Amino acid sequence: MPDQHHRTTTGSPPTPTLEVRELVKTFGTVRANDGISFTIMPGEVHALLGENGAGKSTLVKSLYGVHQPDSGQILRNGEPVTIHSPATARELGIGMVFQDMRLIPALTVWENVALHLSDTPFALRPRALRARITETSERYGLATHPGRKVEHLSIGEWQRVELVKVLLGGLDMLILDEPTSVLTPQEVSGLFDMVARLKSEGVAIVIITHKLREVRQIADKVTVLRGGRTILSDAPPATLSDDELITAMVGEPVAILEKRSTSAEHATAEPIIGLSGVSVRRVDGDWGLREVSLEVLPGQILGVAGVAGSGQDELSETLLGLRQPHSGTVMLDGAIVELPAVARMRKAGVIAVAPDPIRQFVVPGMSAAQHAALWNAAGSYSFDTRKADADLARRDAAGQLRVVAGSRRMDRLSGGNVQRALLTLALTSPCRVLVASYPTRGLDILTTERTRTLLKELCEAGSAVVLISEDLDELLTLSDRIAVLAGGRLTGIVPAAAADRRSIGELMTGKEAAA
Amino acid sequence: MTVRNDEALAVAPPRAIAALLGFAARIPWKRIGIVVGAYAACFVAFAAFSAWQGGNPLTLVQTMLNSSMLNGDALVQTLLRAVPIGFAALAAAIPARAGLVNVGGEGQLILGAVAATGTGLALGSQVPGPLALVATAAAGAIAGAVWAGISAAARVWLGTSESVTSLLMNFVANDIMLFLIYQPWKDPAGSGQPQSRPLPGSVRLGTLFGGQLNIAVFVLFAVAIGMWLVIRRTGWGFALRVVGGNPEAARRNGLPIKSLLLSSMLAGGALAGLGGALNLMGVEGQLQPGVTTTFGYIGFLACFLGRNDPIKATLAALLFSAIALSGNGLQLVEGLDGSIVNVLLGAIVLTMLAIGRKNGERI
Known part of the structure; x- marks a missing residue:
């Protein structure tokens, strides 16, 4: 399913799946993105790291066609493109899972997927679609129940449905906006397994996070944003210390609280x-x-x-x-x-x-x-x-x-x-x-x-x-x-x-x- | 030439002018423009409608002003009419602070008048004057509070919508009054008309300045200012605003929500009841059908126009009173139907609703 036509020539360096050059996006007087540049290669997990308000969400929304950048260039497989809308982005093979998940609770899983897919025929064919959902779910280890109503799903399953929905559309680049904030540790490792699977198929993955642990765990490259600017671009995380990454995010070193030394001395106290x-x-x-x-x-x-x-x-x-x-x-x-x-x-x-x-x-x-x-x-x-x-x-x-x-x-x-x-x-x-x-x-x-x-x-x-x-x-x-x-x-x-x-x-x- | 220009730029404006400029910058000109423009648009639309109905749009405004403000008698009438409307507006404004919608101003006015009639007739000739006067007005306030309290209690303990119950209870209140003046309280000397006996002079409000004006108008203004202070300067008023603004925050801060809701509605009902009583004691003199003639509803709209602020709501009541009275002039001078002013009234309310929404304000 993932499009692999970019692996063409041998010898010469592969074309980046996506390249962003000097992207600027302003809202009124606020420069949410102020000249952002970075590059994503095929089969790469690229972490976008930054504080709230650093411009991460604005940036990926520009890549997914939700916002139109004021200036700057987006190159897709080496070609300059203009992404007018999320529909354009999907045609270009870009998928995105939003932080606030976009499913309709009153509908079933397969109905939600049908809404999202552009090739859904006017007369729905539930059985075929459910088979496709099951097949994709199994392939990426995303356990879902196509016939269940979305409102009855746990948050973890809700997110898996989002992923299946996006994967079924066909893509070679996936954007995940803070995907781990609502998951249990087990669900996080399930998600990362899926990311690894996609990566092995050559899909480029952009993952937004502010957790250093996750950057270390799965990212091949990291780009740090602060105040709408790129502070670090396309850096391999292994070459950077935690302090360096935090300083890049915050602008100054921050003393991270040590683990409290706990003891049982209060255990005998009367409960309040x-x-x-x-x-x-x-x-x-x-x-x-x-x-x-x-x-x-x-x-x-x-x-x-x-x-x-x-x-x-x-x-x-x-x-x-x-x-x-x-x-x-x-x-x-x-x-x-x-x-x-x-x-x-x-x-x-x-x-x-x-x-x-x-x-x-x-x-x-x-x-x-x-x-x-x-x-x-x-x-x-x-x-x-x-x-x-x-x-x-x-x-x-x-x-x-x-x-x-x-x-x-x-x-x-x-x-x-x-x-x-x-x-x-x-x-x-x-x-x-x-x-x-x-x-x-x-x-x-x-x-x-x-x-x-x-x-x-x-x-x-x-x-x-x-x-x-x-x-x-x-x-x-x-x-x-x-x-x-x-x-x-x-x-x-x-x-x-x-x-x-x-x-x-x-x-x-x-x-x-x-x- | 260029040098002089540079100099002009470098010279700071005198401090007084700078202060004036700063003050001017702080006035919300855009907002004022929108509001003034909206009123102007309402008048233009009303003038066009009047012209269609056969009126003369050029003399329209003059006629309206003449019959509501520009001569002494008309101004007094406007002020007197503003009493029931103003109190009904306050009756909606206080509960609105707590997030309640009191549409029952009409019924609370009626029951205030009913209670004042009963008390005034019973006490007027037996109790010393000032005491009877106060007791009559107080009876009206208590009746209004009880009537509003029923809606509030149903809201607090049964969860019914106070806007619906208070609205429906207006009709009940009207029926109670009609029953009384058709049956037990009917004036034997009233030549068969359904009306109560006239109140004795000791419980009528005396006129002031040799005209028809009475003290009720000043009571209204005093109460409006008092309520404004109560809302802004007392713990009760502050707590009402918290409950009205975010009930969940109020609950989490341990505020007694039930008693706040009840007390705000009781206070509102008492104000409407007082208004009904004062209108009866000052102007009407006896209970008869149509003693309120929708003043309660107009008051509700005035409260809306005044954005639930006691003073602004009272001013809006004055405006509505003037518009209502200008209908007389239109009927006499322009030959239009007097109720045509309701078109203007409706236009103003709808326009304010529209621009209020546009500015993202809570209504």
């Missing part, structure tokens, strides 16, 4: 919050949590791992007193609490970094200072915006997370700035329990490291931290214990010192820990 046999129903009637029992201990970081939607949000909402469990008991300082009891938990010093700040934290029309006033009021009616404004500046000095000025309207800020404002409030508040959901999601490396340091300091000061994260490295670095959720069940709580990516990954897929 204890769940026993807690089950929570979701709005759609499914179980969010099933029979979960765990203890939140002072001076400890309890990591919570799991693929997206395994019950993390239900767990954090239960700890915060936002939900009424279907069954089971929640204890606060040894006494049973009837939930929901938001105000009571808040008064007891339980605070949160909300999993979805835009939806759960930002009040449209209100300034950052007003959000600080709301935070400081802690459920009471005494809001003092002026005092909160000064307080926010003081918190910023303590937190060093570069929060925006108090007068800025929160609903007009970028996701990263909203997150920094929320983190500044949460991480500089005296508290007994901090339930932090995905605190470093979408942050640049500097802020991520600063956030992790603050979490560590909070824990050293004796607070309990519940760290819910999709980043296993983060959990392994910071946690004392790691609780793993799969499908709402607690499949294990393991000491971080004894855990590794593989063992956590197995628990994430639902295999219970050996008692």
Whole structure:
């Protein structure tokens, strides 16, 4: 299926699958791509590395015809091309899997694939198409169920369907936009196996990431973007150290947090919050949590791992007193609490970094200072915006997370700035329990490291931290214990010192820990 | 020549002018232009429609102004008419801060008038004047609050949409009033007309400045400013804005959402009830069918036009009151149907809806 006509002449160097020369793309006054050049050879895995806002997504969207570059050249197999639209890109043999996956949940897998393919006849032939899907799935080790509805798929399978869909279209260049951020370690290695298979067939693969580990694992070349410019072009990653790559991404060296030395000295402390046999129903009637029992201990970081939607949000909402469990008991300082009891938990010093700040934290029309006033009021009616404004500046000095000025309207800020404002409030508040959901999601490396340091300091000061994260490295670095959720069940709580990516990954897929 | 040009460039403008320029730059000229243009377009469209109906578009504006603002009597009428509309607008504006849609201003006005009639007739001749006056107005406010409270309670505990229930309860309120004036409260001296007995003088609002103007207008303005301050300067007002802006954020901050929703609707209902009572005590004097004649709905539109801001909503109520009254002039002078002003009113509301959406604002 992959087009291999580029392997023509012997002796002379092979023609690049794609060459980008001095590509410029501006949005208003923002130069998202400011003269980017790099080259992708056939059968090469090329990592595009950079922070949020470095211009990676803009660049690949130009390659896939979503954006039209303002200037610069794209050469396809040595020929200059203009990619007017994603349809043009597909005709040229370029496929892309987007970060926000583009399937229609109400349709089945094969129907989604049929929508995507340009050679779908007017009268659908489901059986033939399903056979093609199965064949491609098997060839690349992508387990899919063509007859199932997309809304019932796990995120990993959802992504495999995306891949099958794109592969069926026929391609010799594949773009993957941050494909690993939603996957379990096992699914990541499955994805990388598929990448290796495609590579052996001569397909060129561009993979966007900000994880150095992945660059080292699969990339043949790396191009680093920063502020819309190419800082490093077509470099073999083996010749570069981690520090060199991070400095290229950030512009300055960043001290990466060392793994915390954990000990069992707090193990005898009284738990602040204890769940026993807690089950929570979701709005759609499914179980969010099933029979979960765990203890939140002072001076400890309890990591919570799991693929997206395994019950993390239900767990954090239960700890915060936002939900009424279907069954089971929640204890606060040894006494049973009837939930929901938001105000009571808040008064007891339980605070949160909300999993979805835009939806759960930002009040449209209100300034950052007003959000600080709301935070400081802690459920009471005494809001003092002026005092909160000064307080926010003081918190910023303590937190060093570069929060925006108090007068800025929160609903007009970028996701990263909203997150920094929320983190500044949460991480500089005296508290007994901090339930932090995905605190470093979408942050640049500097802020991520600063956030992790603050979490560590909070824990050293004796607070309990519940760290819910999709980043296993983060959990392994910071946690004392790691609780793993799969499908709402607690499949294990393991000491971080004894855990590794593989063992956590197995628990994430639902295999219970050996008692 | 070039030298002088360079010099001119190098000389900074005097500070006063610079300040003025800075101030001018901060005025949203584009926005003002859009709004003024939109109003102008509405008037042009209305003039064209009037011309089609046989009016004279050139004298139209003059006639409208004459019959609503440009003479003392007309201005007083506009101000008096603005009382029920303005209070109904405030009744929608306060719950709107908490994200609630109170379409029940009409019914709350009616029940305010009903309660004021009952109280005024019962107390007017027995209790000392000022006390009876206050009790009558208060009864109206309480009745309006109770009526709105039913919709709010249904929303909070049963999850029904308050916009639907409050709208439907307008018809119930009207039926209650009709029942009372056809049956138990019917004026024996009313020559068979369905109307209540007139309120005794002790519970009527006295006129001011030798005309028909009464204190209700000033109460409206005071309440509007008061509500503006309450929304901006009190914890309750702040909490309402949080609930209205993002209920999930309010929940996560431990704010008592149910009591905030209830209290905002109760406050709104009380304002409409007060408006109904004051209109009755000041202008109508007795309960009769059509005591509100859709003031509640016009007030709702005024609140919308004022973007849920108490002061802007009250100003919009004044504008709508003036437009409604200018219908009289059009009927008398231009020979048009008086209700033609509803075309202008509708055009303004629709245009504001359109440009509001265009600027990506929440409505």
